[in-house]
Amino acid sequence: MKALHPNALRLPLHLAARLWLALLLIGLWELTADAGPGSYFPPPSVIVRALHRVWFSGPASDFFLTEQARSDFPVSFGHLLSGWVLAAAAGIALGLLLGRSERAHDYLQPLLQLCRSVPPPALIPFFVVVFQLDTSMYVVTIAFGAVWPVLLNTLAGVRAVDPVKLDTARVYGMGRTAQLLRIVLPGAAPQIAAGLRIALGFGLILMVLSELVGTTSGIGARLVNAQRTFDIPSMWAGIALLGLTGWLLNAAFLLVENRLLRWHREN
Template sequence: MRRLLLAVALPVVLLAAWWFASAGSTDFYQPPLETIVRAFPDTWTPHRLRADVLPSVLRLVAGYGLAVVLGVALGLAIGGSRTMRAVCEPVLEFLRAVPPPMLVPVLILLAGFTDRTKILVIVFGAIWPVLLNTVEGVRGADEVLADTCRTYRIRGGLRLRAFVLRAASPQIVVGARQALSIAIIMMVIGELLGTTNGLGYVIIDFQRTYQIPQMWSGVFVLGLLGVALSALFALAERRILHWYHGRNAVARR
């Protein structure tokens, strides 16, 4: 309960401050928070949630999931081989230096205005934290345990599952957490051009048609989506890394 109260205390304070500071505002582009809240029920109906929020979530899940799978697979291959690291490092540094939003026009030219393009935008933006953290996690694996695996001839899938993935999993989870926020940003960017649904499309459409309270409500929905996904990720992290957190708790005693 104490942790829950601490988590919601600052958002409540900020919303209260915004409520009172914006009360009586006559600025068209900065309406009172009360007006934005009133716009919620009429704007975010079940039909709009199905038509716009659900497609965005599906694209996000597909793009983020693909980015994690590819990032971990490539990271394991590159991190486990010095030759692979030497060959791939220049290319990785080049691609990582390219801002993902700059590739949106290129992807549109190659794949058109399709859901595949929007998913590829998410993948290209979110893969790098997972890939680079996986590489570092594999490289930082305990050498003593690596020698033990060699001594007992633990190879192949068993070594990958019981040693490499376990050793790299804290770093992989860190990269996946960073990738989640990037994936949400790239989801919105991918929906700004050449689409007729999605959260990004709806928010920019409200802005273009001067429905400012509805636009602000869309920003709130996007933020709430991020909070919900972060909470789900925290639950998954505790389940995946229960052994790691337990070991750290014992070490602190």
């Protein structure tokens, strides 16, 4: 028999060292929870079964998605993605403007501080009045909440760009646009990326919040619906689904970020 390479055990051991407490707690939960119908804290196995039944028990040809998942996921994630992209575009553009122009900064900063102080969920009633329950309501709600981390991080990143690099660019004949695209934007990219990642989390929160209001489609709406019909396992399944989604989005973003900004980690 071939001897096991010493490195072969490293990853499982590493994972075990990191995960044992979480697994232990989930195990305790499983053993102590009340599995009976109507329990407010059903054990994890019941939640996983509900998660599977409600969202992931569809035919293989549909990637195992149930009909409900196929109707809700595109709605919810469509809102999230559109809102996030809108927030990213607006946040980066405004951050560049404010970071590069002292005058724009002086004029707009108080106004932006004021807007930022408003908790985005407080604006949902207003957005409902303006946009009704149209897609734009969800997208604008998400964008309004998610824009701040992008804007503030872009602003900080742009202001931190090394003046020597800008001097270098000027000496070598780069105009303002070239400086912006080739020096300022890449220089601020690590901070912008951090802002975009935080914005993704904010966006997910606001996606759910906006779907709790008077709508019948989307993951958030299912969650409220399950709660109203006392289908506690399905409600928990929705919560677990959202938690998993948040974790997956963050992990996917980190993967892309690490790849694109490898130079930053190496410095």
